[in-house]
Amino acid sequence: MSVLLVEDDLSIAIVITAALEAEGFGVVHCQSIAERDRLLEAETYQALVTDVMLPDGDGIETIHRVRALHPGLPIVILSAQNTLDTAVRATDTGAFEYFPKPFDIDELARTVRQAAGAGQGGTIEGEEPLGDGLPLVGRSAAMQTVFRMITRVLRNDLTVLVLGESGTGKELVAEAVHNLGHRREGPFVAVNAAAIPAELIESELFGHEKGAFTGAVARHIGKFEQAAGGTLFLDEIGDMPMQAQTRLLRALQSGTVRRVGGQEEIRLDVRIIAATNKDLEPEIAAGRFREDLYYRLNVVPIHMPPLRDRRDDIDVLARHFLQHAANEGLPRRQLTADAAELLSRQPWRGNVRELKNFIYRLALLAREDAIDSESIQSLLITEAAAEPEGEIGNIAEAVCRWLATERPASGTIYQAAAAAFERPLFAEVLRATGGNQLRAAQALGINRNTLRKRLSELALDPEEFVRRS
Structure with missing residues (x-):
């Protein structure tokens, strides 16, 4: 069995070649798209492993030429352009797998063996290319895992459970799955289970008939019906009342809903994405969350990392939010390198949401177009002084602020x-x-x-x- 490897970085190519040869493959290596096409015209391979950024073009944009020569060739794509856009573009080609750099070389070798064994590739018949609309930003390893999980659920209706602390961007994951998936032409309906009174949540989700209860003066279409053909996002699912959990479980099991006070069974045509900032297993043990519902929802879990576990993304997130702030009418600002470094050292207990709000305030209040570390320090100190008296402090946050403000010399x-x-x-x-x-x-x-x-x-x-x- 032979694999064609297209990689212009010789050091990476040597490592990949050694790993694939250990798996029993013969490896043919080239460094350009032109050479790739020439080799594919002359020979047949069991798999293609290709980088994206090559000296003579984009490896993803030219995949159609590979498909024309070998429609069933399994393709594994590598990229240092670690964005959701790249992950989606790779998935759009019908690639067997996508690996953001750096990657686990043993996992790559196993994947190539699976791809060669499967012997199938190519685009899925009848599919249209996915559109833009990429709400998630990040190039850290933690976010690459999120991107890869998102790409795995774009062409199916598997139920997704998004887990993570408040402010990490769980709704953005749901929006990405909807906007990039095959239901993107349908509605995206979001429901915050924690914000609806317990006595009204069943009516909100499933609808009600006229006269079903006091105040029901007309038929009401619930969120499940409103989301028909699209996606229903159930946020803060861990706070849903037990009675509503029971009805939700029945709806998921049967694929139908019945309006409150009604008799008609309404067939569901909706993708379910749920999210929570709670650890549901202790909630199950305490009897506050149904275990059977948890397993119905937790088909594909996607864990959103807290910002403290993706500090490499803080710089790009901050610049992203400055651009958004300018688009919304705030002054256009730029971050200096020392300012970005200072931001990356902050604790951001409120995660991405806190960072976004801070950046918007910074864009509004900064006196210069170029925001430096002194501007950030002054705003941090002002906000610390404005905290309510008696509020319990956070030692880790205090240490970060002290280091940022005092900047003691190394060794002291x-x-x-x-x-x-x-x-x-x-x-x-x-x-x-x-x-x-x-x-x-x-x-x-x-x-x-x-x-x-x-x-x-x-x-x-x-x-x-x-x-x-």
Whole structure:
């Protein structure tokens, strides 16, 4: 069996060749599209492994020439252009698999063996090319996993469960699956299960007949019917009341819904995507979420990573939001390199949503078109000062802000941080003990002499904290 490898980076080509040869393949390597086409005209291969960016063109845009020569040839696409757009373009070609760089070489070798064994490729008959509309941004490894999962569900109606913390962009995943999938011509209907009163949620989802309950003065079409031919997005599914969970399970099992107060069974024609920021397994154990419903929804799980696990994306996200802010009428701004680096060090507990809101405020309030680290620091300090008094602080966030503001020299960070932490800590304990050093040392759990030494080094006078009558 032989594989044609199209890769202009010789170091990568050597590694791939070694892995494929270990799997028993003979490998023919070339570095350009023109050479690829010449080889395909002369020989038959069991699989094609190709990069996207090649010296004489785009490997994806020229796949149609490969299909013309060998319609059933399995194709594996590699790319350093790690965007959702690239993943979708690769999927549009009918490629067997898409690997963003860097990739696991053993996984690539296994995939090529599967592709050669399957012996099938080509586009799916009757399919049209997918349109644009790419709401997700990110090139980190974590987001590449998300992109690959999205491309796997575009041509089917499997139920998707999107998991992740608040603000990570779960609805954007649902929109991407809808807008890029075969139901994109149908409606996209989003329902926030946590925002609908428990007594109204069944009516909202399934509709009701006139007179079904007090106030039902006319027939109401529910979200399932409104989404016919398209996608129904059930957000915050973990907060759905138990009675509504039971009816939802029945609808998913039977493929039909019945309006509240009605007798007619209405056949469903809708793709279901659900999302939650909760860990549903503890909810199941506590009896707040049906286990059978969980397995109905969790057919294809997609985990949205928190922003702290994709810090490489913060720069590109920030620039993306600045562009959107300019498109919406805010001043057009640019980020300097030090500003982008400072943003990447922030904790962003509210994830992408918090970053977006911060960038929009920055675009509005910045005094210069080029936003530098000082502009970001000043806004961070202003917002920290505006936090409600008594709000519980986050030490990790405080450390990040202190590092960003103070920027201690390399080799002095620990000593400077320890002093910055100890000074307010000792002051608060001395204040609580009325300046009594013995009691303060006991409360802190350190030796009294150690406390005295540190107070002297920190220029803290315990007499300032002695209570006066």
